[in-house]
Amino acid sequence: MLLARASPAFLPSTSSPTPSSQTLPPSASFGRSQRTGGSLTAASPNCAVRRPVMAAAAAAVPAAKLEDAEALIDSVETFIFDCDGVIWKGDKLIDGVPETLDLLRSKGKRLVFVTNNSTKSRKQYGKKFETLGLSVNEEEIFASSFAAAAYLQSIDFPKDKKVYVIGEEGILKELELAGFQYLGGPTDGDKKIELKPGFYMEHDKDVGAVVVGFDRYFNYYKVQYGTLCIRENPGCLFIATNRDAVTHLTDAQEWAGGGSMVGAVLGSTKQEPLVVGKPSTFMMDYLAKKFGITTSQICMVGDRLDTDVLFGQNGGCKTLLVLSGVTSEQMLQSPDNKIQPDFYTNQISDFLTLKTAAV
Numbered sequence: 001m002l003l004a005r006a007s008p009a010f011l012p013s014t015s016s017p018t019p020s021s022q023t024l025p026p027s028a029s030f031g032r033s034q035r036t037g038g039s040l041t042a043a044s045p046n047c048a049v050r051r052p053v054m055a056a057a058a059a060a061v062p063a064a065k066l067e068d069a070e071a072l073i074d075s076v077e078t079f080i081f082d083c084d085g086v087i088w089k090g091d092k093l094i095d096g097v098p099e100t101l102d103l104l105r106s107k108g109k110r111l112v113f114v115t116n117n118s119t120k121s122r123k124q125y126g127k128k129f130e131t132l133g134l135s136v137n138e139e140e141i142f143a144s145s146f147a148a149a150a151y152l153q154s155i156d157f158p159k160d161k162k163v164y165v166i167g168e169e170g171i172l173k174e175l176e177l178a179g180f181q182y183l184g185g186p187t188d189g190d191k192k193i194e195l196k197p198g199f200y201m202e203h204d205k206d207v208g209a210v211v212v213g214f215d216r217y218f219n220y221y222k223v224q225y226g227t228l229c230i231r232e233n234p235g236c237l238f239i240a241t242n243r244d245a246v247t248h249l250t251d252a253q254e255w256a257g258g259g260s261m262v263g264a265v266l267g268s269t270k271q272e273p274l275v276v277g278k279p280s281t282f283m284m285d286y287l288a289k290k291f292g293i294t295t296s297q298i299c300m301v302g303d304r305l306d307t308d309v310l311f312g313q314n315g316g317c318k319t320l321l322v323l324s325g326v327t328s329e330q331m332l333q334s335p336d337n338k339i340q341p342d343f344y345t346n347q348i349s350d351f352l353t354l355k356t357a358a359v
């Protein structure tokens with residue numbers, strides 16, 4: 001399904017990325033990925049310095065239990081919150097969140113909400129916040145579905161090229177808003193391949209990027225289609241919204257995350273994806289530029305070490321781990337854990353009580 005282009009009014013124009021012949025054929029004219037010390041870096045044309053995204057800072061200092069919330073609040077101008085495990089759990093708001101956000105807003109802090117979940121667009125997330133009784137502007141929400149579209153715009157991805165999507169509705173909606181032509185997505189969810197003798201699968205030679213995100217309707221058709229585009233279309237990009245190993249579709253167990261779909265395409269193409277969600281710094285660089293803030297003035301708040309805290313550290317932010325999601329204090333303090341946030345606390349509503357205690 002191809003859609004008409006919309007005006008890409010919400011993104012800044014950017015310079016061209018630095019060329020790299022490491023992972024793309026010489027004919028590629030848009031978008032790059034680059035390895036730094038064995039780690040994939042997001043090709044971020046907005047950022048002069050490319051930072052590794054898959055490795056924590058060396059010699060991590062053990063995290064401190066947050067005691068003076070007021071001092072932390074006063075030391076930054078922006079808080080970036082992960083959503084699941086920080087703001088809500090599934091469809092249930094975490095206790096004290098509205099009051100905490102109100103407190104931060106009353107102190108003039110900018111609030112931004114970042115999620116690796118690509119199944120929803122920013123508009124759809126806005127509705128979820130609304131349903132939970134939270135007043136959050138669409139402009140304050142950065143989902144990895146949006147990051148994929150924003151990345152393509154940042155590299156001036158040609159409008160006459162198409163994007164093949166392995167993923168759900170959120171990616172399609174953001175691509176449409178950004179004015180890109182796309183195909184795939186849920187439409188290909190029930191397609192099957194009949195391996196008759198001589199069967200040959202056609203693919204669109206105008207596909208210049210394959211975007212892979214979490215997809216409950218993932219199938220062999222999609223893997224084959226994406227593989228053909230990446231392997232046979234010169235310069236075709238392989239973009240991942242995230243590589244999360246697991247996700248929490250239900251609160252009963254962990255489910256295979258977006259990393260499993262990305263891994264399938266990686267397996268068949270032997271290409272590393274360019275990751276636009278956490279812990280890649282693309283979204284951090286993007287919002288720092290959008291709001292005109294330096295990353296040292298940001299505190300990243302999340303419940304995961306390998307995405308949220310690493311995302312904050314890769315971006316040069318202060319980091320706060322909350323124990324209201326997937327990470328327990330035991331996991332944080334395990335000798336096997338190499339990722340240490342600056343601070344940790346039980347949940348963000350501790351800002352309220354810690355403030356009272358400090359007065």
Ligand SMILES: [Mg+2]
Binds near residue numbers: 084085086
């Ligand atoms: Mg989370």
